Amino acid sequence: xxxxxxxxxxxxxxxxxxxxxxxxxxxxxxxxxxxxxxxxxxxxxxxxxxxxxxxxxxxxxxxxxxxxxxxxxxxxxxxxxxxxxxxxxxxxxxxxxxxxxxxxxxxxxxxxxxxxxxxxxxxxxxxxxxxxxxxxxxxxxxxxxxxxxxxxxxxxxxxxxxxxxxxxxxxxxxxxxxxxxxxxxxxxxxxxxxxxxxxxxxxxxxxxxxxxxxxxxxxxxxxxxxxxxxxxxxxxxxxxxxxxxxxxxxxxxxxxxxxxxxxxxxxxxxxxxxxxxxxxxxxxxxxxxxxxxxxxxxxxxxxxxxxxxxxxxxxxxxxxxxxxxxxxxxxxxxxxxxxxxxxxxxxxxxxxxxxxxxxxxxxxxxxxxxxxxxxxxxxx
Numbered sequence: 001x002x003x004x005x006x007x008x009x010x011x012x013x014x015x016x017x018x019x020x021x022x023x024x025x026x027x028x029x030x031x032x033x034x035x036x037x038x039x040x041x042x043x044x045x046x047x048x049x050x051x052x053x054x055x056x057x058x059x060x061x062x063x064x065x066x067x068x069x070x071x072x073x074x075x076x077x078x079x080x081x082x083x084x085x086x087x088x089x090x091x092x093x094x095x096x097x098x099x100x101x102x103x104x105x106x107x108x109x110x111x112x113x114x115x116x117x118x119x120x121x122x123x124x125x126x127x128x129x130x131x132x133x134x135x136x137x138x139x140x141x142x143x144x145x146x147x148x149x150x151x152x153x154x155x156x157x158x159x160x161x162x163x164x165x166x167x168x169x170x171x172x173x174x175x176x177x178x179x180x181x182x183x184x185x186x187x188x189x190x191x192x193x194x195x196x197x198x199x200x201x202x203x204x205x206x207x208x209x210x211x212x213x214x215x216x217x218x219x220x221x222x223x224x225x226x227x228x229x230x231x232x233x234x235x236x237x238x239x240x241x242x243x244x245x246x247x248x249x250x251x252x253x254x255x256x257x258x259x260x261x262x263x264x265x266x267x268x269x270x271x272x273x274x275x276x277x278x279x280x281x282x283x284x285x286x287x288x289x290x291x292x293x294x295x296x297x298x299x300x301x302x303x304x305x306x307x308x309x310x311x312x313x314x315x316x317x318x319x320x321x322x323x324x325x326x327x328x329x330x331x332x333x334x335x336x337x338x339x340x341x342x343x344x345x346x347x348x349x350x351x352x353x354x355x356x357x358x359x360x361x362x363x364x365x366x367x368x369x370x371x372x373x374x375x376x377x378x379x380x
Contacts, residue, residue: 009366010366010367010369010370011317012316012317012318013317013318013319013358013363013367013370013371014319014358015319015320015321015356015357015358016200016319016358016360017358017360017362017363018199018200018204020360020362021264021360021361021362025256025257025260028256029206029253029256029257032047032252032253032255032256033249033252033253035252036248036249036252037249041248042247042248042249043245043247043248044228044245044248045248045251046248047248047251047252047255048066048245048246048248048251050251050255051064051066051211051246051251051254051255051258052064052065052066052211054255054258055195055211055213055258056213058172058173058185058258058261059172059185059186059187059188059193059213060184060185060188061185061187061188061193061213061214061215062214062215062216062217062220063213063214063215063216063217063219063220064211064212064213064214065211065212065213065214065220065223065224065227066209066210066211066227066245066246066251067209067210067211067212067223067227067244067245067246068208068209068210068227068243068244068245068246068247069196069198069208069209069210070098070169070194070195070196070197070198070210071098071101071102071196071210072210072227072242072244073169073192073194073195073196073210073211073212074098074099074102074103074139074165074167074194075102075105075106075244076212076223076226076227076241076242076244077165077191077192077194077212077223078102078103078106078108078137078165079106079226079241080192080219080222080223080226081136081137081163081165081191081219083103083106083108083136083137083163084106084107084108085107085108086107086108086134087107087108087109087134087135087136087137088108088109088110088111088132088134088135088136089103089108089109089110089111089135089136089137089138089139090111090112090113090127090130090131090135090137090138090139091103091110091111091112091113091122091138091139091140091141091167092112092113092114092115092121092122092139092140092141092143092328092347093112093113093114093115093327093328093329093330093339093344093347094115094120094143094324094327094328094344094347094350094351095141095143095167095324095328096169096323096324097328097331098169099139099141099167099328100112100328100334103139104333108136109134109337110328110334110337111130111135112130112328112329112339112343112344113126113127113130113344114126114344114345114346114347115344115346115347115350116149116346117346117349117350118287118289119143119146119148119287119289120143120144120300120350120354121140121141121142121143121146121147121148121149122138122140122141122148122153123346124148124149124152124153124156127153127156128156128160131156131160131162135160135162136162136163137157137162137163137164137165138153138156138157138162138163138164138165139164139165139166139167140153140164140166140167140190141167141169141170142166142167142168142170142171142174142186143170144170144286144294144296144297144298144300144323144356145170145171145174145202145294145295145296145297145298146171146174146286146288146289146292146294146295147168147171147174147175147176147184147186147292148166149289150164150166150176150178150184150189150190151178151179154189154190163190163191164189164190164191165190165191165192165193165194166186166187166189166190166192166193166194167194168186168187168193168194168195169194169195169196169198169201169210170196170201170297170298171186171187171195171295171297172186172187172195172201172202172203172261172295173185173186173202173203173261173262173265173293173295174186174292174293174294174295175292175293176289176291176292176293177291177292187213188213188215191214191216191219192212192213192214192219192223193212193213193214194210194212195210195211195212195213196209196210197209197210197211197250197254201297202261202264202265202268202295202297203254203257203258203261203264204257205250205253205254205257206249206250206253207250208250209246209247209250209251209254210246211246222239225238225239225241226239226241226242226244227241227242227243227244227245228241228243228244228245229241229242229243263361264360264361265295265296265361266361267360267361267362267363268295268296268299268359268360268361269294269295269296271296271299271359271360271361271363271368272286272294272296272299272359274365274368275299275301275357275359275368275372278372279301279372279375279376282375282376282379283301283302283303283375283379284301284302284303284353285301286299286300286301296359298321298323298356298359299356299357299358299359300323300354300355300356301354301355301356301357301375302350302353302354302355303353303355303379304353305379306322306352306353306354306355308378309355309375309378309379310322310355311378312374312375312377312378313355313357313374313375313378316370316374316377318357318358318370318371318374319357319358320355320356320357320358321355321356322351322354322355322356323354323356324351325351326351327344327347327348327351329343329344329347330348357371357375358371
């Protein structure tokens with residue numbers, strides 16, 4: 001019998017296979033959900049407090065406050081710091097819309113700073129020139145699973161008396177070796193850290209969910225009030241907050257999945273290492289700074305003929321995505337701020353050259369080889 005070729009064996013690879021992730025823990029997930037249903041404690045049940053404690057410990061923080069999404073984590077952080085109309089918040093134009101959208105939602109103005117072309121994170125060298133009397137905070141984004149240069153960001157914030165809100169939506173479990181010799185985890189080095197539990201994240205729930213971490217007891221208490229309409233006691237409101245609560249069923253799912261998170265990180269890192277070995281001479285592979293732990297929320301390569309390659313991947317049924325095809329400063333909703341093509345050249349260049357490919361922990365070596373063969377064929 002003639003041996004089957006790899007292409008005959010594998011005919012498609014999804015960008016993310018949630019079914020492969022779910023099946024091994026299906027019984028535990030169902031049992032956790034059943035316990036919530038039986039208890040009827042759907043809102044602020046015991047699962048919330050348990051998850052908050054476990055996430056705080058995992059992120060090396062004193063406190064964590066569960067919220068309804070990663071977007072709401074950003075919004076409630078800004079609210080807790082009193083940031084609103086007339087204020088400015090510095091951030092990156094190369095990120096998911098929620099980063100800047102949250103700033104607008106509280107009435108403040110996003111001020112963009114170009115990115116480091118290697119890490120795709122905010123370039124600290126360019127931050128101070130954008131600081132004005134109206135600047136109240138910096139939101140660095142730990143993009144694709146690698147932390148921004150937080151030592152330098154915090155230095156700048158301290159000199160100018162600014163808040164730092166980490167957008168760590170893609171970075172739970174990432175860390176770096178600080179110049180003080182300590183390992184600092186995502187969410188532990190700013191005034192707050194904002195995480196998303198969207199299903200595609202390394203730690204994802206079965207819907208929307210998020211959490212805010214902090215080392216400040218005052219901020220933690222204010223976050224807890226703000227997520228519940230500003231009330232500590234029912235019908236008595238200290239602040240005008242909102243309904244930003246994480247529900248008990250999502251917390252129950254996350255408590256199960258959190259136990260497997262390190263294994264998922266390691267699986268992604270192993271797959272990334274294999275891609276690096278096979279693709280490193282053909283495309284620009286993800287750059288990981290010395291002393292930084294990358295958890296590969298995405299594995300993102302960079303090349304000039306990105307659109308041609310994407311067509312090849314689509315033709316071969318290889319899951320892929322472009323994060324992000326239009327940088328935020330060129331979005332229609334920010335036209336009023338006067339940005340134009342050329343305002344942030346590094347972000348603009350990256351947006352035309354990056355593409356993300358499957359890297360999830362359950363990916364098999366045969367599937368990876370199929371992805372690699374498809375990429376190399378698309379470069380011909």
